[in-house]
Ligand SMILES: Nc1ncnc2c1ncn2[C@@H]1O[C@H](COP(=O)(O)OP(=O)(O)OP(=O)(O)O)[C@@H](O)[C@H]1O
């Protein structure tokens with residue numbers, strides 16, 4: 001019988017980052033085959049490794065980790081910065097790379113500093129607010145939950161701050177990027193107490209993950 005304190009709970013991000021998160025943990029030696037296609041299950045347990053996987057919305061991962069419902073979590077740097085939870089960032093996992101950009105409609109003023117008091121639509125209000133504050137600009141931030149590119153098209157905002165990966169969504173909605181706000185990759189985070197109390201479980205796993213990342217095995 002494994003005591004609760006010996007079980008490691010790892011929060012996996014559902015969505016874009018899921019596949020590489022599972023692959024990385026598998027390469028680091030964990031039994032992840034049963035997690036690859038979890039169906040609708042949200043909690044999966046590996047008796048062999050004494051590891052529980054919980055499947056969370058990416059936005060919620062810092063919360064699960066801060067409260068200790070998960071010892072470890074994998075999540076984008078963007079989400080960590082936005083959520084401002086008290087978690088310990090252990091490693092840059094170097095996948096899930098994306099950039100946060102300010103974008104305006106084609107034909108609009110592209111010199112950002114010529115704008116002021118404009119409305120900015122975003123899913124990441126703290127990141128956007130901090131960026132414009134650093135630029136000495138006062139903007140009205142409008143929080144949306146998705147399809148941000150729609151906002152300037154229908155006159156809800158003059159510009160957006162959103163994630164750009166291939167650039168296709170901007171192009172297809174006639175928007176042009178005008179400034180970079182943040183560069184994000186996936187990070188491994190830990191609950192601060194777990195990191196101390198479960199260090200015998202966490203440290204060797206972190207070292208194996210570090211090796212996999214450094215050797216670029218994930219892309220292979
Ligand atoms: N092209 C991309 N589109 C979306 N996210 C990406 C992309 N490339 C990398 N990411 C990373 O994946 C993370 C999660 O994105 P995903 O779209 O899977 O979740 P989501 O539906 O936005 O979930 P939530 O609303 O809970 O944050 C982003 O925060 C970002 O760090």
Ligand SMILES: O=P(O)(O)OC[C@H]1O[C@H](OP(=O)(O)OP(=O)(O)O)[C@H](O)[C@@H]1O
Nearest residue numbers: 146147148162163164165166167168169
């Ligand atoms: O540069 P691209 O490769 O086109 O990717 C960028 C798009 O991907 C994300 O949206 P997602 O599909 O996650 O949906 P959302 O707008 O609901 O967040 C992001 O918000 C952009 O809309």
